[in-house]
Amino acid sequence: MRIVVAYKWTCDPEEATVRADGTVDWSRAKPGLSTYDPVAMELARRLAEETGAELIGATVGAKGVGAPIASKAALGRGLDRVVIVEDESLREAGRSELAAVVAEAIRHIGDVDLVITGDSSVDVAAKMVPTVLAGELGWPAVAEVTAVTGQDGTLRVERAIPGGVQVLEISGPAVLAASADAAVPRVPGMKELLAAAKKPVELLDLTALKVPPGSAVMTVTGRARPERKARKGQLINTADPAAAAAELVAALRAAGAL
Amino acid sequence: MDFELTDEQQLIREAVREFAQTEVAPIAAELDRDHRFPYELVPRMAELNIMGMPYPEKFGGAGADNLSYVIAAEELARACATTSVILLAHASLATFPVYKFGTDAQQERYLHDMASGRRLGAFALTEPGAGTDAGAGTTTATLKGDQYVLNGSKIFITNAPFAEIYIVLAKTDPAQGTRGMSAFIVEKDTPGFSVGEAEHKLGIRGSSTPPLYFADCHIPQDALLGGEGDGFKIAMQTLDGGRIGIAAQAVGIAQAALDASVAYAKERVQFGKPIATLQAIQWMIADMATQLDAARLLTYRAAWCEDNGRPYGTEGAMAKLFASETATRVCDRAIQIHGGYGYTESYPVERNYRDAKITELYEGTSEVQRMVIARSYLR
Numbered sequence: 001m002r003i004v005v006a007y008k009w010t011c012d013p014e015e016a017t018v019r020a021d022g023t024v025d026w027s028r029a030k031p032g033l034s035t036y037d038p039v040a041m042e043l044a045r046r047l048a049e050e051t052g053a054e055l056i057g058a059t060v061g062a063k064g065v066g067a068p069i070a071s072k073a074a075l076g077r078g079l080d081r082v083v084i085v086e087d088e089s090l091r092e093a094g095r096s097e098l099a100a101v102v103a104e105a106i107r108h109i110g111d112v113d114l115v116i117t118g119d120s121s122v123d124v125a126a127k128m129v130p131t132v133l134a135g136e137l138g139w140p141a142v143a144e145v146t147a148v149t150g151q152d153g154t155l156r157v158e159r160a161i162p163g164g165v166q167v168l169e170i171s172g173p174a175v176l177a178a179s180a181d182a183a184v185p186r187v188p189g190m191k192e193l194l195a196a197a198k199k200p201v202e203l204l205d206l207t208a209l210k211v212p213p214g215s216a217v218m219t220v221t222g223r224a225r226p227e228r229k230a231r232k233g234q235l236i237n238t239a240d241p242a243a244a245a246a247e248l249v250a251a252l253r254a255a256g257a258l
Numbered sequence: 259m260d261f262e263l264t265d266e267q268q269l270i271r272e273a274v275r276e277f278a279q280t281e282v283a284p285i286a287a288e289l290d291r292d293h294r295f296p297y298e299l300v301p302r303m304a305e306l307n308i309m310g311m312p313y314p315e316k317f318g319g320a321g322a323d324n325l326s327y328v329i330a331a332e333e334l335a336r337a338c339a340t341t342s343v344i345l346l347a348h349a350s351l352a353t354f355p356v357y358k359f360g361t362d363a364q365q366e367r368y369l370h371d372m373a374s375g376r377r378l379g380a381f382a383l384t385e386p387g388a389g390t391d392a393g394a395g396t397t398t399a400t401l402k403g404d405q406y407v408l409n410g411s412k413i414f415i416t417n418a419p420f421a422e423i424y425i426v427l428a429k430t431d432p433a434q435g436t437r438g439m440s441a442f443i444v445e446k447d448t449p450g451f452s453v454g455e456a457e458h459k460l461g462i463r464g465s466s467t468p469p470l471y472f473a474d475c476h477i478p479q480d481a482l483l484g485g486e487g488d489g490f491k492i493a494m495q496t497l498d499g500g501r502i503g504i505a506a507q508a509v510g511i512a513q514a515a516l517d518a519s520v521a522y523a524k525e526r527v528q529f530g531k532p533i534a535t536l537q538a539i540q541w542m543i544a545d546m547a548t549q550l551d552a553a554r555l556l557t558y559r560a561a562w563c564e565d566n567g568r569p570y571g572t573e574g575a576m577a578k579l580f581a582s583e584t585a586t587r588v589c590d591r592a593i594q595i596h597g598g599y600g601y602t603e604s605y606p607v608e609r610n611y612r613d614a615k616i617t618e619l620y621e622g623t624s625e626v627q628r629m630v631i632a633r634s635y636l637r
Contacts, residue, residue, distance in 0.1 A: 032272075069265040072265050187280075187306060188273045189273075189305065189306045189312055190267070190306060191307045192323060193270055
């Protein structure tokens, strides 16, 4: 079995600062694995330990994603090898364009049975790449995955749905997006990190890949802050706790919150 | 001069930080309050290959460089000074002598278990009448037939009684002073070897430091480490490296205190604005950060010297001296920034303050470090 984990090497917005003019200063933000990608790697690793599958990392992006430290960070989390497409032209690429490149990298790897991704990237958080990637590959996409196990060529997938857990059986390749809290990624051991430098890294040339134009082009055309409702500012006198509780419940019911 | 850490060193820092902040930091206050040895963390650190980081893989270690090990110790100390000293006493003080001076048979018997973290080690040099004057120890080892018989006592032995393997310094020839000292590997539960009650200390309260007692304790002749009379040299070489780890521990404790102070200063509002806007606080933070950075650089430089085959005795002493005194100073300022709250258990800085002091004392007091440094300049 061959599993690909698609991951992102990027900066955490928490480390960026906003200048007085509203622009973002990323200069002090150190790049790393996108926050939820280690969760995807953990799910993939558990499945690989169960089935003996080969674990391959795939990442695409602008200059920097192919830096040795980026590969070592991924390989130190249990991947057997990584495949990278690093091209400066991808710096301003949209989600659908990036997904198309990832799809081509997966075709290059060949005989892939499963792709696992993180819930979303820490910097953009579009939640688009897993589904667009699945579309490019012609495979089903399953989001909010909390567990995946393998049984005789069939995958058993659990996903979180409102009010419970849904269980799917999937035969055939698929793209699974791991829920952000699906697993606590294991801390890499020191030996794993030191051995990472010895594992294979394959750099693919974007032009040579000949990525076909995406079947659909999606562009983010706008963003808006959520509308902030005016606070009611209703004060409840708590001198009598029982009366205060009743008044609070009534107010919440009136507001439709209960 | 390249001040960047290597990729591996950066990734090791991040991984140990992840472990320290998620699994160690949450129990640090409890360990301190209850004087509890975190026995559950030792196999966990062994699982992550932290316990024998700088030792070769063929001996069960991780094969990391000393700088990576020192970085790991710093990150652990940032979360919990107790946990960091458990590692340091085990890896720097107990495992090092077996690695450096052990015979093939001794390494076969002990080193893999120690470097892998499967068996915890301790180092027994200090005695009630022999602290800074380490050569004044009166514990003896007398050869009788094919066994040595130990008699005497040791105090403040970190990791006892949880340790299974003890490096014990004892006089095979008391008349020769330091030249009559030898080193031995003694296993827990050897008849005649017992452990007393742990000390109640100002800080690192979860670190167990009881006395050891030897009453006609018979050990095999091949428990001798190195040759007879090599003990003082073994001890001093061991401490040369060990003090770099203590410097790292001091850096970690100080970093925790600085982090807490920065966070508090931004939140605490007095006179209508955060105290971080007040110059008095800003200057304290600036001084703390600068001294801490200097301490860190001295520590890393000493580890770099060790990794690159350079002499590191003086460099290690400088690092330990400066880092330990910096930690005490930074923690003092941290409480000052926190004001009255800093004096309570509600904030971690009082624990940092109590933990920091030991770094000026063990593995050679600041006075000993000054002696080492002065000697290197004035000979």
